Amino acid sequence: xxxxxVLMRALQMSTPLLLGSLAEIFVExxxxxxxxxxxxxxxxxxxxxxxxxxxxxxxxxxxxxxxxGVVIGAVYAxxxxxxxxxxxVTGVALNILSGGISxxxxxxxxxxxxxxxxxxxxxxxxxxxxxxxxxxxxxxFNQNILTYLALILMPVGYWVLFRTRLGLIxxxxxxxxxxxxxAGINVERTQTLAVLASSAINGLAGAFYSIGFLGMFSDDIIxxxxxxxxxxxxxxxxxxxxxxxxxxxxxxxxxxxxxLQTSGIRLVPxxxxxxxxxxxxxxxxxxxxxxxxxxxxxVPYVKERx
Amino acid sequence: MSNVKETAVELRGISKYFSGTVANDKxxxxxxRGEVLALLGENGAGKTTLMRILYGxxxxxxxxxxxxxxxxxxxxxxxxxxxGIGMIHQHFTLVPVHTVVENVMLGLDGxxxxxxxxxxxxxxxxxxxxxxxxxxxxxxxxxxxxxxxEILKALIRKACILIMDEPTAVLTPQETDRLFDxxxxxxxxxxxxxFITHKLNEVMNIADRITVLRAGRTVGSxxxxxxSESALARMMxxxxxxxxxxxxxxxxxxxxxxxxxxxxxxxxxxxxxDGLSFQIRQGEILGIAGVSGNxxxxxxxxxxxxxxxxxxDIRVSGKSIVNCAPLAIIAEGVGYIPSDRQSExxxxxxxxxxxxxxxxxxxxEFTKGRFLDMAAIEENASRQVxxxxxxxxxxxxxxxxxxGGNQQKVVVAREIAIASKLLVAVxxxxxxxxxxxxxxxxxxxxxxxxxxxxxxxxxxxxEIMNLSDRIGVIYRGSLLRVFTRENxxxxxxxxxxxxxxxxxxx
Ligand SMILES: Nc1ncnc2c1ncn2[C@@H]1O[C@H](COP(=O)(O)OP(=O)(O)O)[C@@H](O)[C@H]1O
Ligand SMILES: [Mg+2]
Numbered sequence: 154x155x156x157x158x159v160l161m162r163a164l165q166m167s168t169p170l171l172l173g174s175l176a177e178i179f180v181e182x183x184x185x186x187x188x189x190x191x192x193x194x195x196x197x198x199x200x201x202x203x204x205x206x207x208x209x210x211x212x213x214x215x216x217x218x219x220x221x222g223v224v225i226g227a228v229y230a231x232x233x234x235x236x237x238x239x240x241x242v243t244g245v246a247l248n249i250l251s252g253g254i255s256x257x258x259x260x261x262x263x264x265x266x267x268x269x270x271x272x273x274x275x276x277x278x279x280x281x282x283x284x285x286x287x288x289x290x291x292x293x294f295n296q297n298i299l300t301y302l303a304l305i306l307m308p309v310g311y312w313v314l315f316r317t318r319l320g321l322i323x324x325x326x327x328x329x330x331x332x333x334x335x336a337g338i339n340v341e342r343t344q345t346l347a348v349l350a351s352s353a354i355n356g357l358a359g360a361f362y363s364i365g366f367l368g369m370f371s372d373d374i375i376x377x378x379x380x381x382x383x384x385x386x387x388x389x390x391x392x393x394x395x396x397x398x399x400x401x402x403x404x405x406x407x408x409x410x411x412x413l414q415t416s417g418i419r420l421v422p423x424x425x426x427x428x429x430x431x432x433x434x435x436x437x438x439x440x441x442x443x444x445x446x447x448x449x450x451x452v453p454y455v456k457e458r459x
Numbered sequence: 460m461s462n463v464k465e466t467a468v469e470l471r472g473i474s475k476y477f478s479g480t481v482a483n484d485k486x487x488x489x490x491x492r493g494e495v496l497a498l499l500g501e502n503g504a505g506k507t508t509l510m511r512i513l514y515g516x517x518x519x520x521x522x523x524x525x526x527x528x529x530x531x532x533x534x535x536x537x538x539x540x541x542x543g544i545g546m547i548h549q550h551f552t553l554v555p556v557h558t559v560v561e562n563v564m565l566g567l568d569g570x571x572x573x574x575x576x577x578x579x580x581x582x583x584x585x586x587x588x589x590x591x592x593x594x595x596x597x598x599x600x601x602x603x604x605x606x607x608x609e610i611l612k613a614l615i616r617k618a619c620i621l622i623m624d625e626p627t628a629v630l631t632p633q634e635t636d637r638l639f640d641x642x643x644x645x646x647x648x649x650x651x652x653x654f655i656t657h658k659l660n661e662v663m664n665i666a667d668r669i670t671v672l673r674a675g676r677t678v679g680s681x682x683x684x685x686x687s688e689s690a691l692a693r694m695m696x697x698x699x700x701x702x703x704x705x706x707x708x709x710x711x712x713x714x715x716x717x718x719x720x721x722x723x724x725x726x727x728x729x730x731x732x733d734g735l736s737f738q739i740r741q742g743e744i745l746g747i748a749g750v751s752g753n754x755x756x757x758x759x760x761x762x763x764x765x766x767x768x769x770x771x772d773i774r775v776s777g778k779s780i781v782n783c784a785p786l787a788i789i790a791e792g793v794g795y796i797p798s799d800r801q802s803e804x805x806x807x808x809x810x811x812x813x814x815x816x817x818x819x820x821x822x823x824e825f826t827k828g829r830f831l832d833m834a835a836i837e838e839n840a841s842r843q844v845x846x847x848x849x850x851x852x853x854x855x856x857x858x859x860x861x862x863g864g865n866q867q868k869v870v871v872a873r874e875i876a877i878a879s880k881l882l883v884a885v886x887x888x889x890x891x892x893x894x895x896x897x898x899x900x901x902x903x904x905x906x907x908x909x910x911x912x913x914x915x916x917x918x919x920x921x922e923i924m925n926l927s928d929r930i931g932v933i934y935r936g937s938l939l940r941v942f943t944r945e946n947x948x949x950x951x952x953x954x955x956x957x958x959x960x961x962x963x964x965x
Contacts, residue, residue: 321557324557328556329552333565336565337539338565445556456516456517
């Protein structure tokens with residue numbers, strides 16, 4: 154029973170990390186880092202809550218989460234892809250901006266409520282038969298729609314990247330944008346679309362924190378988890394299957410930490426457990442022989458010097 | 460050959476402006492079916508720009524393009540490819556980390572079927588003598604093979620007008636011959652080729668007709684049968700140019716540079732230099748020929764302290780300098796002209812005067828106590844600008860405003876001042892026009908005659924043959940053989956460059 158609980162929570166905790174890291178893998182293959190990821194997570198959480206609260210429909214919450222993510226993503230794409238400005242600087246600015254805007258818009262809509270406003274969070278959807286499997290049944294097959302989506306998207310993402318024309322274009326753009334240009338494909342358009350798509354997914358990921366889980370919104374709801382998704386992209390060596398493992402490790406660590414905290418067991422300091430995945434990331438990064446980092450990651454594609 | 464050929468491509472009044480430069484100025488050009496048109500011009504004449512416009516990578520500011528007599532708009536390479544135009548770029552547009560088949564498939568319409576494309580690559584490869592393993596990773600292929608991949612990309616898209624931008628620059632003489640065979644074979648099928656080059660002998664060898672560009676304009680267009688190398692050179696340069704040829708060294712003195720069995724491992728763990736030894740004496744130029752990427756850059760970097768050797772010793776006038784800091788090596792009188800002047804030789808945002816003293820910031824000549832002596836720096840700069848005939852508005856002009864030739868003169872002037880004993884020159888004329896190239900050649904010969912030792916590393920075989928007193932061939936980090944000037948044979952050197960050893964009678 155305890156194992157089932159830990160696993161179930163681990164999958165929940167990893168859901169947004171999986172979505173976010175997959176989105177980051179795709180966009181980075183086109184040569185653009187989505188450095189606004191933390192802010193987009195936050196806007197997604199905001200959009201999810203506001204949409205759900207105002208329409209009383211979680212569906213519209215998810216839609217508004219994606220829209221909010223895409224809006225930030227569009228600004229990011231315009232500045233970095235079209236105007237060719239520095240990605241890290243732009244990302245930092247947008248993250249700060251999102252932090253302010255989400256809180257501001259929340260207060261404009263709802264004032265400063267004494268008790269936090271809540272909505273009912275996404276319901277679990279038990280898969281018939283499968284959810285009856287002992288131990289793992291409840292953990293794997295009784296989750297909400299976003300968790301299922303994340304688990305399905307990882308292998309689908311892998312397949313798209315490495316087995317389709319689209320994936321080939323995506324992987325080529327960050328490796329040598331000029332080759333893509335010479336092959337008759339519009340580099341800026343590819344990069345822009347990738348940023349927008351990744352932002353939509355990141356919006357969903359952010360919404361998981363507000364309506365997939367807690368049923369409420371606060372300004373510290375993301376708390377750096379966008380950056381964790383960003384790091385998992387590295388950890389997984391730009392491979393969705395690697396990111397799947399990385400995301401699950403982080404989820405498991407967070408889940409164990411919660412368990413230890415609530416049960417009062419003190420084997421190791423809680424903070425150490427939470428820090429473990431970060432330490433792992435650093436070790437994995439140092440130890441790795443071959444990096445699949447796209448050669449032109451972070452370098453704007455300038456066709457005509459003028 | 461038939462007498463009247465149909466026109467495949469016509470460019471009318473094409474102009475292209477980049478900020479500050481007119482790259483193409485109302486250029487007219489015609490390519491016929493079944494002909495090889497050589498597009499000849501100095502570096503910077505506008506050849507690449509014009510062809511990138513035809514290929515849809517740049518947009519013309521004025522002018523029109525006609526294919527088979529019909530006006531067309533070409534907005535992207537996609538449009539160009541649909542019109543049967545293919546282009547082999549000077550700097551290959553390949554994705555190094557992908558396989559050959561992935562590179563060929565990029566942007567190809569139709570279902571994603573690597574197996575079928577690989578089969579097509581094999582078939583086309585056999586037909587045109589361009590065999591290459593479809594599943595090889597491009598990064599690991601030699602440049603000659605990478606070029607085949609570029610050509611195959613165009614062929615699989617059914618190109619009938621093939622643009623090749625300086626395709627021989629990276630090839631050995633034998634590979635060049637094979638490329639020419641392909642071009643003739645391709646032409647015989649009624650296809651057209653635009654062959655961009657600035658090498659006159661190639662033009663005379665392969666072209667049916669020649670169009671010459673100079674400073675963004677068409678100078679003229681003549682059939683090969685009416686052309687001669689000297690007439691073409693005059694059209695290209697706009698004046699008579701007598702090219703310097705080196706006279707053999709007269710006063711060869713003591714050994715200056717003694718490289719003794721060095722080995723270098725790259726940061727990736729590959730052995731890039733392996734048991735390399737040679738000596739250079741005062742008053743002599745040693746030329747190192749080889750296909751690029753065979754350890755030339757690494758050799759130069761080890762000599763100048765930019766890279767460590769794992770084994771072996773390097774002595775300058777008897778003093779070991781191996782793995783010393785660059786500053787110590789500079790102090791020994793070793794000058795270094797790097798292959799990439801813009802990223803390694805100069806700080807483009809600094810002034811001409813600053814670049815001319817760049818390596819002397821701790822030299823008492825340029826300092827007063829702990830501070831730079833600005834007056835001395837400017838005086839030095841004025842003297843150098845005068846002596847090397849550097850065309851610049853003033854010594855406080857930013858170096859990036861200078862033309863490529865004058866930028867290179869800044870590097871050359873500075874390094875010659877440093878090189879009291881040894882000058883290491885890597886690709887010293889890359890990207891320069893004929894006038895500037897000749898100037899650099901004369902300077903190298905002059906320094907040699909003053910008794911300095913010169914190491915000339917170049918992939919331009921003609922440059923090596925022209926200037927060197929002895930010629931070594933580097934292949935996979937080893938010197939295969941060192942010829943004296945008299946018994947250097949271009950054919951044999953070409954073979955050695957590909958790693959094929961003849962009878963060794965050193
Ligand atoms: N992408 C670009 N942006 C700005 N200027 C360019 C660009 N490409 C070429 N130029 C300039 O246009 C001129 C012609 O260059 P190019 O067509 O490359 O000559 P060529 O191929 O004959 O050596 C040069 O002065 C060059 O500096
Ligand atoms: Mg060119």
